[in-house]
Amino acid sequence: MTDVHGGDISVEGRPGAGAELAQGMSEAAARRPRRKDIRPLAHLLPFVRAHIGDALAAGFFLLFSTSATLGLTAAFKTVIDKGFATGAASAVNGAFVGLGAVALVLAVATSLRFFFITRLGERVVADLRRALYGHTLTLDPAYFLKTRTGEVLSRLTTDVTIIEQLVGTSASVAVRNILSLVGGLGYMAVVSPKLAGFIVLMVPVILAPMFLMGRRVRKLSVTAQDRFADAVGYAGESLDALDTVQAFGREKASDSRFGEAVEMAYQASVRRITARAVMTAVVIVLAFGGITLLLWSGAHLVLSGEMTAGTLAQFALLAMMTAGSIGALGEVWGDVQKASGAMERIAELLSSRPGIAAPEKPRTLPQPATGAVAFENVTFAYPGRPDLPALNGFDLTVRAGETVALVGPSGAGKSTVLRLLLRFYDPQAGVVTLDGVDLRDADPAEVRQCMALVAQDSPLFSGSALDNIRFGRADATEQEARDAAEAAQATGFLEALPQGFDTPVGERAKTLSGGQRQRLAIARALVRQAPILLLDEATSALDAENERLVQQALHAAMAGRTTLVIAHRLATVLKADRIVVMEDGRVVEQGTHAELSARGGLYSRLAKLQFGVEAA
Numbered sequence: 001m002t003d004v005h006g007g008d009i010s011v012e013g014r015p016g017a018g019a020e021l022a023q024g025m026s027e028a029a030a031r032r033p034r035r036k037d038i039r040p041l042a043h044l045l046p047f048v049r050a051h052i053g054d055a056l057a058a059g060f061f062l063l064f065s066t067s068a069t070l071g072l073t074a075a076f077k078t079v080i081d082k083g084f085a086t087g088a089a090s091a092v093n094g095a096f097v098g099l100g101a102v103a104l105v106l107a108v109a110t111s112l113r114f115f116f117i118t119r120l121g122e123r124v125v126a127d128l129r130r131a132l133y134g135h136t137l138t139l140d141p142a143y144f145l146k147t148r149t150g151e152v153l154s155r156l157t158t159d160v161t162i163i164e165q166l167v168g169t170s171a172s173v174a175v176r177n178i179l180s181l182v183g184g185l186g187y188m189a190v191v192s193p194k195l196a197g198f199i200v201l202m203v204p205v206i207l208a209p210m211f212l213m214g215r216r217v218r219k220l221s222v223t224a225q226d227r228f229a230d231a232v233g234y235a236g237e238s239l240d241a242l243d244t245v246q247a248f249g250r251e252k253a254s255d256s257r258f259g260e261a262v263e264m265a266y267q268a269s270v271r272r273i274t275a276r277a278v279m280t281a282v283v284i285v286l287a288f289g290g291i292t293l294l295l296w297s298g299a300h301l302v303l304s305g306e307m308t309a310g311t312l313a314q315f316a317l318l319a320m321m322t323a324g325s326i327g328a329l330g331e332v333w334g335d336v337q338k339a340s341g342a343m344e345r346i347a348e349l350l351s352s353r354p355g356i357a358a359p360e361k362p363r364t365l366p367q368p369a370t371g372a373v374a375f376e377n378v379t380f381a382y383p384g385r386p387d388l389p390a391l392n393g394f395d396l397t398v399r400a401g402e403t404v405a406l407v408g409p410s411g412a413g414k415s416t417v418l419r420l421l422l423r424f425y426d427p428q429a430g431v432v433t434l435d436g437v438d439l440r441d442a443d444p445a446e447v448r449q450c451m452a453l454v455a456q457d458s459p460l461f462s463g464s465a466l467d468n469i470r471f472g473r474a475d476a477t478e479q480e481a482r483d484a485a486e487a488a489q490a491t492g493f494l495e496a497l498p499q500g501f502d503t504p505v506g507e508r509a510k511t512l513s514g515g516q517r518q519r520l521a522i523a524r525a526l527v528r529q530a531p532i533l534l535l536d537e538a539t540s541a542l543d544a545e546n547e548r549l550v551q552q553a554l555h556a557a558m559a560g561r562t563t564l565v566i567a568h569r570l571a572t573v574l575k576a577d578r579i580v581v582m583e584d585g586r587v588v589e590q591g592t593h594a595e596l597s598a599r600g601g602l603y604s605r606l607a608k609l610q611f612g613v614e615a616a
């Protein structure tokens with residue numbers, strides 16, 4: 001079943017981005033497994049309950065349209081019994097007017113049912129998408145260490161697409177047919193209890209062989225597909241290494257091996273086709289045999305005067321409708337099972353609670369925060385590596401307004417210090433405080449409000465340069481954003497862009513140089529006007545001009561703020577009030593560049609390696 005969502009504008013001959021996304025999602029959806037237990041679908045109920053009005057309207061019109069469909073058969077009975085039997089034209093006319101009226105009611109009720117149930121479905125899917133994305137944004141990094149971002153994204157897209165298929169189409173089909181089935185069976189029992197009883201006896205006799213044979217055909221199609229996959233796999237391997245095949249003169253051998261695999265696939269297909277052909281014959285014999293038997297006994301009831309010809313016709317119509325419902329239910333059942341699996345994955349994501357959250361009564365930080373930071377005997381290991389602490393008895397006190405440079409070999413734990421300060425994780429032992437408040441007692445949002453981060457790779461987002469600066473603080477005025485850009489030495493290159501500050505940089509990010517990206521990221525941090533600046537200096541080398549501009553930007557950024565910088569440049573460590581040297585998650589040395597260089601310890605070795613400075 002193809003289901004293409006959204007008609008977007010596409011370049012001639014090439015599908016648009018929306019169509020490609022829809023195509024990719026429906027392909028991925030087709031590969032998703034089914035789930036026999038359909039209880040996970042109950043997770044959809046709260047979403048439906050939120051729009052109970054539409055649900056009730058859909059239910060009402062569903063009842064109405066089903067009753068009208070059943071009523072249609074009664075109108076037919078009247079046409080035959082009252083119209084034809086009397087032979088009077090007026091009676092025929094009257095009966096047909098009744099038929100037309102029922103059809104009209106059916107049309108209106110069906111269309112309203114479709115409208116309300118489909119609108120409800122689309123609303124539920126839209127709510128689900130928003131809830132899912134909103135929830136995902138609250139999860140902490142520990143969650144993403146367990147679950148790949150791609151997996152989360154695929155739940156947002158593929159799994160929700162499956163739910164969309166269910167609530168948009170299949171659920172409506174299923175509910176409608178369940179109701180027709182129940183209503184049809186009930187009505188048949190009313191119209192002719194005898195014939196209805198006959199059907200109840202006959203149905204298992206007809207359905208059981210169909211069910212068993214259907215299962216066999218499905219198994220055989222899987223086998224045929226597997227055989228074909230073998231053939232394709234073998235061909236791919238040979239074509240990938242065609243030069244090797246040719247160098248060894250193995251073309252003939254390869255050809256005959258592929259031929260064998262293709263023949264196997266053909267044989268498997270023939271077995272499937274044969275089973276299917278037999279099944280078709282059996283199904284027709286059983287179904288029509290049943291109908292013939294039914295009509296034959298019905299005809300005798302008419303002859304004996306037990307029922308009218310119209311009633312028999314009505315009964316036959318009802319039987320066909322009911323059989324149609326069973327068929328339709330069989331077809332959508334697979335979708336329902338698939339949606340159950342999808343909903344289970346979605347519910348799992350929705351119910352995952354972030355490990356980092358505000359306590360019930362968070363302690364407020366002093367306003368304005370001064371930005372004094374302390375780590376007291378902190379030990380922390382990442383969730384995936386509990387036995388390998390990234391910080392081990394780490395102690396550090398940073399006064400308000402002080403600039404501290406963190407230096408150390410790769411893996412020393414420098415980035416981890418910044419992550420704990422941003423409270424992406426909580427330490428296993430010790431405390432991290434901001435203005436004397438334990439971070440765990442505060443609201444993480446308030447803690448982060450006090451910090452501005454310039455990450456090493458400074459990711460930019462789609463949108464203009466101005467949008468990217470305002471990412472730092474949504475309510476910053478344009479002037480404040482421009483001032484930040486000025487302080488970050490970014491005005492020059494931003495104004496030179498084709499549309500100045502309004503140039504989309506997310507897409508152009510690759511055309512901005514490393515130094516320009518860093519300066520934009522610094523402007524984004526500056527506009528935040530936070531008391532604490534966290535900086536992970538980029539390791540990549542800049543040309544002299546960019547280096548000078550970035551250093552100036554950093555100088556402006558650090559002024560009047562508490563700054564923790566993971567330093568990779570000599571200029572930065574020279575500017576710091578204090579250099580903290582880390583190794584294996586601990587502080588091993590502290591002091592100024594001159595003091596530490598003179599000491600001849602780890603710092604002097606690192607300085608030589610990283611900054612190219614000879615120890616004093």
Ligand SMILES: Nc1ncnc2c1ncn2[C@@H]1O[C@H](COP(=O)(O)OP(=O)(O)OP(=O)(O)O)[C@@H](O)[C@H]1O
Nearest residue numbers: 145382384385390409410411412413414415416417
């Ligand atoms: N997400 C993670 N899961 C598990 N271990 C991690 C994770 N991130 C970092 N580590 C480990 O924690 C230790 C400290 O890492 P951290 O990134 O803080 O070091 P760093 O000093 O910043 O190094 P670099 O200068 O190379 O960035 C390392 O041993 C690292 O392998």
